[in-house]
Amino acid sequence: MESLLGGAVASKPLSAHQLQVIADRFRALGEPTRLHILSALRGGEQNVTQLIEITGFGQANLSKHLQLLLRLGFVERRKEGVSTYYRLADADVLRLCEIMCGRLEKEVARQRKLFAT
Amino acid sequence: MESLLGGAVASKPLSAHQLQVIADRFRALGEPTRLHILSALRGGEQNVTQLIEITGFGQANLSKHLQLLLRLGFVERRKEGVSTYYRLADADVLRLCEIMCGRLEKEVARQRKLFAT
DNA sequence: GCACTATATCACTATATAGTTATATTAGCA
């Protein structure tokens, strides 16, 4: 399993389409609302009504974001009667956020260093 | 070093500001143009003129994207005379893209499985 | 069937930003 950007493809540049597909995934995580939803699913599956209560977002807005996250494979769902339960599709989101948060922590540490005399 | 989304903060929900800061970083990677630029820097530092040649993007457009990537810490730069050489700030971008590409590969494998009889 | 609830979708507005052209800034050189 090799990454397109990092691995042995250094010689093989990415096609415009490949870049677009990857960018779409990152952009899906590039909205606070969607991160909030994903964060709310960390503890386990929730149906839409529960997510509305947890996050405070509007129903239509929430549903739209869930469809997008579903389409890009970040969440999966299970229908039970009239309810739909959403869950994180895998741990990748958590890993991705770990890296991003690590960056932020490094950044904060750098700032602190600048102001320390 | 703990991640905000994945680690021990499961009980402590993220503030709107924290979510925004993290989302900003993901959104920076959510544009094919910027991924192209970052990809072009995999082999080592390049100045803006070289990046124009490599990527074919307009100068102003490229410069604007570079400022954004710089501000969010994905690239660093070094001025030499009238030129500015940009480089990847660290390997995080590569690690992030590895995870995303891994997801895509899993997705493709799933598709293949569906069509295999 | 009808009523009710949960979720998805449609139509719309407002905002953000990618790309472009023109201009400003800055460094090196005659």
Place this chain on the structure above:
DNA sequence: TGCTAATATAACTATATAGTGATATAGTGC
């Protein structure tokens, strides 16, 4: 000093999308 080249910024247009209210769809019980 003026001239040229490299990069950054400003102003603008066009497009994408987040959020919202209204509506459609689907399951459940009467």
